Amino acid sequence: MAGSGRFEAKISGRGGHAAIPQHSIDPILAASNVIISLQHLVSREADPLDSQVVTVAKFQGGGAFNVIPDYVTIGGTFRAFSTESFGYLKQRIEQVIIGQAAVQRCNATVNFFGEVYPPYPPTINDGGLHEQFRYVAINLLGIDKAHIDMPPMTAAEDFSFYQKVMPGYFFFLGMQKDHRDHFLHSPYLMIDEEGFPYGAALHVSLAINYLQKYHQDRPMEEGKNRDEL
Template identity: 50%
Template sequence: MIGDGALENVEAIFAVHVSHEHPTGIIGSRPGPLLAGCGFFRAVFSGRKGLAGSPHHSVDPILAASAAVISLQGIVSRESNPLDSQVVSVTSFNGGNNLDMIPETVVIGGTFRAFSNASFYNLLQRIEEVIVEQANVFRCWATVDFFEKESTIYPPTVNDDRMYEHVKKVATDLLGPPNFRLVPPMMGAEDFSFYSQVVPAAFYYIGVRNETLGSTHTGHSPYFMIDEDVLPIGAAVHATIAERYLNEQG
């Protein structure tokens, strides 16, 4: 959409997302980084297949991949500033299915997150280095795919200070100061981040949590539902954000 000119002559952009963490109608946001940049990786370790009873005749990719999984945990815990939140998580590990054979290949995969582009791309570089070098230690070789051609790398979602203050003022004017919350950054990711890199932006949450109705589950849960009482509140806040911005800039 950006490449097709959707943001040409756009001065500001706002987005709202429901949140099961906040009671119905509560607005939450923060200035600066709100959501992390997100990427995924898939690594293939290649060795030489062989009988498990004669491991010296094989080159074991399971051992190499296992060492890489452990070593990847050191990137955040030993190389990153503790005050600069980052995540590297290995979420899949697939090798052979024959209990008497060392497989020829092992595939691992996972995700990584950071709140700045510098930290994010440092993670990407170090993930590849750790995987490739750990494979070499165990006489294997490895390739790493970050799915960049599929556009699965999401930059951090960063709220412009002025746009954040605009959202906060509208929300507090309409709903009262107790119904606006400064929320902490989250390691989730959002494709709205691409817009926030191009024009001043603000992304905010509106609560849908209602324990009486059972509206307590994340939007990624099969049990997700919303308290529909939020709909007129969200519509009014979002429309007023746009209307007041246009009036103030006009």
């Protein structure tokens, strides 16, 4: 899965009456141009073979139909699979927001929340653990129910912080029986709880298989092997 960061920008203009816009500096118009320009980062600056995402998912500004507000706030997420692409996106997001706001005579500040919400590194499974998972999942669930080689996806996981310090493996447990049009973060997502026993059995089998392999690969030193059971 991809690395993930978040951003929020405050775009400030000068509020006024919507009937006389020439006396105002419209931050809504500026924010609209910012959002369009941000989409060009992926479509025109990113390698088509290097998947990246920039999504603006929040737009807040104004409270009346006939008043231009003093400022608006936009926010969103950006994703990339490599550290280099992630860093480039972050740099360009700030440049585009500030630059496009200035074109419309507005000021902008950008917050990436680095200290409060550190960006997630890419989630990259360990190759050896992948082979172990393949063996256990196919033997436990059957080859038709174990989808081993999934394509990369631009979702993100804080599990990746563990993988920065030790080998790790992240997998999905399918629990969606019906309502296949509704996915994560949808209020209509229905969880099929019949999948829980399969998940528990898979975790136990993975642990047992790993411990058995660990003891085979690394025999205990004489006098240090204790069987607590």
